[in-house]
Amino acid sequence: MAGNVWIVAESWKGSISDATYEALALGRELADGLGVRLEAVLLGHGARAAAASLGRADGVLYVDHPALADGVGEETSRALAALAAARGPGLILVPTTNVSWDLLGLLPARLEAPLVNFCREAVVSGGGVEFTSLLYGGKMAATVGAGAGPVVVAVLPGVRPAEAGKGGAAPAVEEVVADFVVGGGVRWLEYEEPEAGDVDITQQDFLVAVGRGISNEANVEVAEELAAALGGAVCGSRPVIDQGWLPLVRQVGKSGATVKPRFYVAAGISGAPEHTEGMKDAELIVAVNMDPSAPIFSVAHYGIVEDATDVLEALAEAVRKRKG
Amino acid sequence: MKILVLMKMVPDIVEELEVASDGRSLDQEYLRFIVNERDEYALEQALLLKDGLGATVTVVAPDAPEVDDVLYTARAKGADRLIKVTGLPAGSGARATAAALAVTLPAIEGALPADLVLSGCQAIDDLDGFVAPLLAGALGVPYLGLVSRVSVDAAAGKAQVMKEFAGGVMGRFEVSLPALLGIQGCEKPPRYVPVAKVRAAIGAGGIEAVEASAGTAVAPVEVAALAKPEAAGHAEMLEGSAQDVAEKVADILAARGLL
Structure with missing residues (x-):
């Protein structure tokens, strides 16, 4: 070439x-x-x-x-x-x-x-x-x-x-000089920063991430419970942002944040490249997904083939018990 | 205002994907097709503009299994005109698709010019390019991708759109119409439509089938082999009931001093 x-x-x-x-x-x-x-x-x-x-x-x-x-x-x-x-x-x-x-x-x-x-x-x-x-x-x-x-x-x-x-x-x-036509009909006006006040997921040690596999909005609360028990925050992949279950500032991956927490739970997240680019460097990754062939299992350190919400609930309980 | 929405079918990756005997493509036998997810947001954006300002919405989709249902669902949601482009099989590639649409769309009476052409900003099988910018280039209209809000000032011939950057930052842009936008999201999830309304749309019919004219595209990239990805690593799998695995994860956290 x-x-x-x-x-x-x-x-x-x-x-x-x-x-x-x-x-x-x-x-x-x-x-x-x-x-x-x-x-x-x-x-x-x-x-x-x-x-x-x-x-x-x-x-x-x-x-x-x-x-x-x-x-x-x-x-x-x-x-x-x-x-x-x-x-x-x-x-x-x-x-x-x-x-x-x-x-x-x-x-x-x-x-x-x-x-x-x-x-x-x-x-x-x-x-x-x-x-x-x-x-x-x-x-x-x-x-x-x-x-x-x-x-x-x-x-x-x-x-x-x-x-x-x-x-x-x-x-x-x-x-160097590039000879090109100016004026393509698209003009940048300004950047709009996300509203302040929400948690900064890039600063958390513990992140509970939810994806399409949590099935409905009510299950975000289950993730919140685990995050509270761990002392961290809830974030998500694109589908839960699209549904309006979490705001865009909580998104991990393309369009969202790149995070490196000490512990990352990926619950009901398949692991498309757009998501994994934002979390693959977390210190410890546990993935829960019903699909044993989900790509997230090649990024995670530990994997669980199980209903994501059931595991989040049980894990919140186990964490609370140990923390007394 | 006239809005054209481009939709396409892609393999449903919830189903197990298998490689065909040629070693280079997906085995079609068990393949199910669903509409490209981002295209549903493109349709929703078009319908929101129609709700707010009034518009005629035309949906164009290459022929593929299940595409009629997708088109009729679009009708049930509020689309005015449904066009199925035949002779462009699913998996044709973004280059061939964009090249064909660039010559086929102008030949369809009343389809173009449209004030806005909206399409999903990407699809999971876009190996050789993205249809929206390729088509914009061919049609000679401005393009902006990753758009998740659109407001139109039809009298001024302009739209203001929000494009997603990283970390929740959005960029506000002004785009001259006509334009082609690659849609990433919407202020609302795609609207729900009752099955009865879809059935009624199917009963009423009205999909226009148009044969694609061949466009001229650059030589496609060549797939030498298709395979499940070789993972650099694989998770150690934990087994047992939800309670069992939760205890195991808690053990791992405790061992690392994280509890």
Whole structure:
């Protein structure tokens, strides 16, 4: 595969995201295996300083433009497509996060390039790259090839430890001009922070997480009882947020928080990649699910195939008894 | 206001998934299909806009097992027009689907232009792309994804939408219409509709079947093999009654000094 490996650096609210460093670590391996350069691409306005932490790359291509200040996908995808058309990278790795979401969706259309989605592994094989993508909520893994570049790769968070993508001397930064059309019909106005006053789930030692498998809203109270017994809080996966059983600030995973408590109970949560990216680094994970093949059991330390509510109830009782 | 909602069927992953004998695809024999969950939120968002401002809502879905029920359910909830696109089998891939819709939709009388095209922001089988941004690119309209609130100022030709970022932070955006939005959520869960109303919609019929025109898509990514994921690790399974396993978990917590 000719062409360099690119990693699109994600800068949000002034800092480079962990997902960027994770993808950077993967990109380093691929570039070394292919014998090409690893280049980080940073798009922004007055954001050049952020490039200093991308030292695991061989160099940084920085595009500065007022239209790129707010990270709107309509503009960033055009700028990146213009740059790629001029430079001919072989692979373009993009972190799969909400910040890069629109860029990721639009770039393949702008570049007329293939996309490998849900990528959780990539290895150099026979001069090309073989990707592994998680499909069907993490229940299947597809081994994927993608022909000649450029290929856009949506890299799942957690593909490598973020630490592996940090370090290295400040890289050479080349400021480049991308010739793109401004004014895509989408304008960022403001951020709305979640309402203060609710618990901060990222600061809890004990988290009781509930998912679709708890079946109804009344069972959130059972989880609350266990959380109270442990001295922690209740959080949830997407389906319980969608139902309005818990507010968005209690969501773990994509759109929500990344948590690392000392103890995490996943009750009735199947373990789709969108959820596990936010909790896989918890110190101790116990998963309860009726489906023995639920992907959550490959992330958990201990697993229980049982009705989630029954186990939460019994565990609350056991904890109360021991705490006296 | 005219709203087009794109829905599609995906494998029901509550059922056990098996790999077909070709080693590269799902075994169709035991496969059940359900509507892509995010698409239900796209429909709900369209219906909320219709409730508030008045709109005609057209639902478009590629043909697939059970899709008629999904379309009639949409009708029972309030959709005005139902279109089934044939010749695009489930699992065609986002690239082929978007490319086909890009030429098929403009040819359907009255379907386009729509002020808003809404679609679920992603699906569990989107291996080669997301339909919404690909279609937006092909139709040349603005796109924004991960949207969970939409309000429209039809006179100004603009919408204000909320997009989800991380940690509960939302971004407020202004989008010029017509536009294509990838929907992540709604201010309310999808509305319930009684079975009797769905039956009545089925009885009344009215799904328009339209043959897809082939679009030109880039070469698809190639699946060399499909398999259950090799887990890096697996949980140690605890067995027994709920009380038994609760005691075992309490033992583990106590041993770690967590109780």
